[in-house]
Amino acid sequence: MRNCELTSIGGLLDSKGYGFGVPENSPYRDILSDTIL
Numbered sequence: 001m002r003n004c005e006l007t008s009i010g011g012l013l014d015s016k017g018y019g020f021g022v023p024e025n026s027p028y029r030d031i032l033s034d035t036i037l
Contacts, residue, residue: 022029
């Protein structure tokens with residue numbers, strides 16, 4: 001089993017859920033987080 005801490009915030013954009021997953025220590029992780037927020 002993987003160590004995964006997924007947190008959902010806010011309301012839904014649609015009737016479907018959306019998410020982005022990147023590997024730990026990925027160079028894209030901070031860029032995506034900053035852009036989404």
